[in-house]
Amino acid sequence: MSGNGPSLAAPAPPPQKPKIAGMIAIGVWIAFAIAFVIYFAKAFDTTLIARFGWSYLSGLWVTVSLVAVSFVLGALVSLPVALGRMSANPIAGGSAFAFVYFFRGTPLIAQIFLVYYGFGQFHDFFEAIGMWWFFREAWYCGLLSLALNTAAYQAEILRGAIESVPKGQWEGGRSLGLPGSVIFFKVVLPQAMIVALRPYANEIILMIKASAIVAIITVYDLFGETRQAYSRTYDFQTYVWAALLYLALVEALRHATNWAERRLTVHLKR
Amino acid sequence: MNESLTLLGFGSTGWGDELATGVVVTVTLSLATLPIGLCLGFFLSLAKQSDDRLLKLSADIFTTIFRGLPELLTLFLVYFGVNAGLKSLSQATGLPDIALSSFVSGMVALGVVFSAFASEVFLSAFRAIPHGQREGGMALGLGRTKVMLLVILPQLIKIALPGLGNLWMNLLKDTALVSVIGLADILRQAQIAARVSREPFLFFGTAIVLYLVLTILSSFVIGGIDRWTKRGEVAR
Amino acid sequence: MRLAPSLALAAALSALFAGSAVAQESDADKDWSKVVIGTEGAYPPFNFLDAAGELKGFDVDIAKALCAQMKVECTFVTQDWDGMIPALQNGNFDAIVASMSITPEREEQIAFTSKYYQTPPAVAVPKDSEITEATDAALSGKAVGAQVSTTHAQAAAALFPDADIRQYPTAEEYKLDIENGRLDAVVDDVVVLDEWLKSDAGACCKLLSTLPADPAIYGKGIGIGLRKGDDKLKKMLDDAIVAIREDGTYDKIQKTYFDFDVYGETPAAQ
Numbered sequence: 145m146s147g148n149g150p151s152l153a154a155p156a157p158p159p160q161k162p163k164i165a166g167m168i169a170i171g172v173w174i175a176f177a178i179a180f181v182i183y184f185a186k187a188f189d190t191t192l193i194a195r196f197g198w199s200y201l202s203g204l205w206v207t208v209s210l211v212a213v214s215f216v217l218g219a220l221v222s223l224p225v226a227l228g229r230m231s232a233n234p235i236a237g238g239s240a241f242a243f244v245y246f247f248r249g250t251p252l253i254a255q256i257f258l259v260y261y262g263f264g265q266f267h268d269f270f271e272a273i274g275m276w277w278f279f280r281e282a283w284y285c286g287l288l289s290l291a292l293n294t295a296a297y298q299a300e301i302l303r304g305a306i307e308s309v310p311k312g313q314w315e316g317g318r319s320l321g322l323p324g325s326v327i328f329f330k331v332v333l334p335q336a337m338i339v340a341l342r343p344y345a346n347e348i349i350l351m352i353k354a355s356a357i358v359a360i361i362t363v364y365d366l367f368g369e370t371r372q373a374y375s376r377t378y379d380f381q382t383y384v385w386a387a388l389l390y391l392a393l394v395e396a397l398r399h400a401t402n403w404a405e406r407r408l409t410v411h412l413k414r
Numbered sequence: 415m416n417e418s419l420t421l422l423g424f425g426s427t428g429w430g431d432e433l434a435t436g437v438v439v440t441v442t443l444s445l446a447t448l449p450i451g452l453c454l455g456f457f458l459s460l461a462k463q464s465d466d467r468l469l470k471l472s473a474d475i476f477t478t479i480f481r482g483l484p485e486l487l488t489l490f491l492v493y494f495g496v497n498a499g500l501k502s503l504s505q506a507t508g509l510p511d512i513a514l515s516s517f518v519s520g521m522v523a524l525g526v527v528f529s530a531f532a533s534e535v536f537l538s539a540f541r542a543i544p545h546g547q548r549e550g551g552m553a554l555g556l557g558r559t560k561v562m563l564l565v566i567l568p569q570l571i572k573i574a575l576p577g578l579g580n581l582w583m584n585l586l587k588d589t590a591l592v593s594v595i596g597l598a599d600i601l602r603q604a605q606i607a608a609r610v611s612r613e614p615f616l617f618f619g620t621a622i623v624l625y626l627v628l629t630i631l632s633s634f635v636i637g638g639i640d641r642w643t644k645r646g647e648v649a650r
Numbered sequence: 651m652r653l654a655p656s657l658a659l660a661a662a663l664s665a666l667f668a669g670s671a672v673a674q675e676s677d678a679d680k681d682w683s684k685v686v687i688g689t690e691g692a693y694p695p696f697n698f699l700d701a702a703g704e705l706k707g708f709d710v711d712i713a714k715a716l717c718a719q720m721k722v723e724c725t726f727v728t729q730d731w732d733g734m735i736p737a738l739q740n741g742n743f744d745a746i747v748a749s750m751s752i753t754p755e756r757e758e759q760i761a762f763t764s765k766y767y768q769t770p771p772a773v774a775v776p777k778d779s780e781i782t783e784a785t786d787a788a789l790s791g792k793a794v795g796a797q798v799s800t801t802h803a804q805a806a807a808a809l810f811p812d813a814d815i816r817q818y819p820t821a822e823e824y825k826l827d828i829e830n831g832r833l834d835a836v837v838d839d840v841v842v843l844d845e846w847l848k849s850d851a852g853a854c855c856k857l858l859s860t861l862p863a864d865p866a867i868y869g870k871g872i873g874i875g876l877r878k879g880d881d882k883l884k885k886m887l888d889d890a891i892v893a894i895r896e897d898g899t900y901d902k903i904q905k906t907y908f909d910f911d912v913y914g915e916t917p918a919a920q
Contacts, residue, residue: 165469166470169461253601258614261614261618265613265615362817370487376799391478394481395482498740500740596728610701
C-alpha cells in the first residue's frame with residue numbers, strides 16, 4: 145500500500161506504476177457485483193414478488209409519509225428551540241440547550257421505546273386527559289419520537305445557518321427602517337436557508353434511515369414489511385430488496401439536493 | 415418509589431447488576447468499534463483523494479452504500495447475510511465453521527458505517543491542510559511516510575476532531591440498535607427488565623439516563639482532547 | 651487494459667462465492683459431546699429470564715433433562731424469536747428448544763425432532779370486552795396482537811382477515827399492550843395465555859376461547875429445531891424424548907409447571 149499509495153493530491157506527477165491497490169479494490173467490487181447478480185438470478189423468485197410486492201410498496205409509503213410528516217412537525221418545533229438557543233435569556237437558552245442535548249445525546253430507539261411502551265404504562269392518565277387516542281397508535285408514537293428528535297437536530301442546523309448570515313444584513317435592514325420580524329423572515333431567513341439546504345437534506349436522509357426503528361413497535365414501514373417477509377420465507381433476498389429500495393430513496397434525494405443547490409446558488413457563481 | 419429502588423437495586427431481586435453489565439457491553443462495543451472505524455475511514459479518505467481512479471471509485475461505492483443504508487438494515491445484513499455467506503464458504507472450502515456473534519456483527523456493521531462517515535470527515539480535514547506543509551516536509555528530506563506521520567497526521571487529528579467527536583456520539587447511540595440482534599447491552603437489559611417487572615417507563619427511562627451519562631462523559635473527554643491538541647495555539 | 655487483471659481477480663472471487671452453494675453437511679463425524687441450545691427467554695411459562703438473569707421454564711427444564719439423558723454438556727444461548735432459524739442455520743447454536751411448532755414452512759428450512767408437547771392456540775380479550783366470539787366478523791377492524799413470525803400470528807391472519815393484526819417482538823410486549831388497551835384481543839398458545847391470566851398482570855383480561863389448530867399452520871406440535879443433515883443429533887434427541895417420557899422425568903417436569911398433560915396425543919380441548 146505505502147509504495148504506490150495514494151498521494152495527497154500533490155502537484156507532483158504521479159508515478160506511472162501499475163496501480164495494484166485500485167485494481168484489487170475495484171476487482172473486489174466487481175466480484176461482489178457478479179456474485180450478487182448470480183445470487184439474484186438464482187434466488188430471484190417471481191412468486192415472492194407477487195406475494196410481497198404490494199407490502200413493500202405500502203411499507204415504502206409508510207416510511208416516506210412518516211418521515212415527511214415528522215420532518216415538517218420537527219421544523220415547526222425547531223424554530224422556537226433555535227431562537228431559544230440564540231437568546232440571551234438564561235432560562236430560554238438553558239431549556240433549549242437541555243432539549244437539544246437530551247434528544248441528541250440518547251438513542252432514538254430508546255426514545256421510541258420510552259414513548260411507546262413507557263407512556264403506555266400511564267394509559268389511565270392519558271385517557272383522563274383525553275390523549276390516549278394519540279398514544280394508543282404506534283404510528284403516532286413513532287411520529288412523536290421522530291419529530292422531537294429531528295426538531296433537536298434541525299434547531300442546531302437552523303441556528304448555525306442564521307448565525308452564518310453576516311450582521312451587516314441585519315444592520316442594513318434596520319437602516320432601511322424595516323421591523324425586526326420583516327428583516328428576519330424576508331432578509332435573513334432566505335439566506336440562511338440556502339446555507340441550511342444541504343444539512344437539511346442530510347437530516348432527511350438520516351431520518352429515512354433512522355425511521356426503520358419504528359418497525360420494532362409494530363409499525364409496518366419498509367423495514368417492518370421486510371422483516372415480515374423474511375420471517376415467512378427465511379429468504380435473504382427480502383433484505384436485499386429493502387436495501388436496494390432504501391439506497392434508491394436516499395440516492396434520489398441526494399441527487400435532487402445537488403440539483404436544487406445548483407439552481408439556488410446560481411447568483412453566487414461567477 | 416421504594417419499589418423502584420428495589421427494582422433498580424443490585425442482587426437477585428433488582429436489575430441494577432444487569433443494567434451495569436449492559437453499560438459495560440455498550441461501552442466495550444463502542445470502544446472496540448472505534449479503532450476499526452477510524453482506521454478504515456482513514457484509508458478510505460486516502461483512497462478518495464488518490465489519483466488512481468479505480469481506487470477512488472471503489473471508495474466512493476463503499477461510502478455510498480454504507481451511508482445510504484439504515485444502520486439497522488446494515489446490522490441485519492451482516493448478522494444474517496455475512497453469517498450465511500461464511501457458512502457456505504466454510505462448507506465449500508472445508509474450513510471450520512465461523513459464526514459471527516451479535517457482538518462481532520455489531521462491531522463489523524457499526525465499524526463500516528462509522529468508517530463511511532469518518533472518511534468524509536478526514537477528507538475535508540485533509541483539504542484544510544495547506545500543500546505547503548507537505549512540501550515543507552519533503553524539502554526537509556522526510557520520506558512520504560514520515561511526512562504523513564509527523565507533519566500531516568497531527569494537524570489532521572486536530573482539524574478532524576470535532577467531526578469525529580460527533581461520529582463517536584452517533585456510534586455510542588447506534589450500539590443500542592445491536593440489542594435488536596440480541597446483544598445484552600443497556601437497552602436490551604432494560605427491555606428484559608421492563609418485560610419481567612412490567613415497569614417499562616422506569617427501565618427505558620433509566621436506560622436513557624445511562625446513555626445521557628455516557629454522552630456527557632464523552633463530551634468531557636472529547637473537550638479534553640480538543641484542548642490538548644490545541645495547547646500549542648494557546649501559547650502563541 | 652488495466653482492468654484485465656482486476657476482472658480476472660473478480661472472476662476468481664465470484665466463482666468462490668457462487669461455487670459455495672449450500673451443500674447439506676452431515677454430522678456423521680461429530681461426536682456431540684457439547685450441544686449449544688438456542689431459546690428465546692421471553693415466553694413464560696415455557697422459557698423466560700428471571701430477575702437474576704437466569705433462564706427458566708418448561709422448555710429449559712426439558713432441554714436440561716434431555717441433555718442429562720444423552721450425557722451431553724449443554725449450554726444455552728438466548729436469541730430473539732424472529733432470528734431463531736437463521737441463527738441455527740448459521741451455526742450460532744445447534745438446537746432450538748423454544749416452543750417452536752413443527753410446520754411445513756419451517757420444515758423447508760430446518761429439521762425437527764418428534765414433538766415434545768402440543769397445546770392448542772387461544773384468544774384472550776379484556777374483561778370488559780364486547781367481543782363474545784372468536785370469529786372474523788366479531789374481530790373485524792379490531793386490533794389483534796400476536797408475536798411476530800409465529801404460527802399464532804399466521805393463524806390470526808388466516809382466521810381473522812378483517813382484523814388489524816399487530817405483530818410484537820415477544821409475547822411480553824403484546825401483553826403490555828392489551829393491558830393498557832392498545833389491543834382488543836391477542837392470540838397465543840393457551841398455556842401461555844393461561845399462565846399470564848392467572849398472574850396479577852393478566853387481571854385485565856380473560857380467555858375468550860381456544861381456536862382450532864389448523865394442521866396446515868400449526869403442523870405436528872412443538873419440536874426441537876435442528877439443522878438439516880444433523881441426523882445423528884436428531885436421533886439422539888428423539889431417543890432421549892422417548893426415554894424421559896418413559897422414566898417419568900417428563901411427568902415430573904410437567905407437574906412443576908402445569909396441572910394437566912401438555913404432551914397431548916391428539917390436540918386436546920383444554
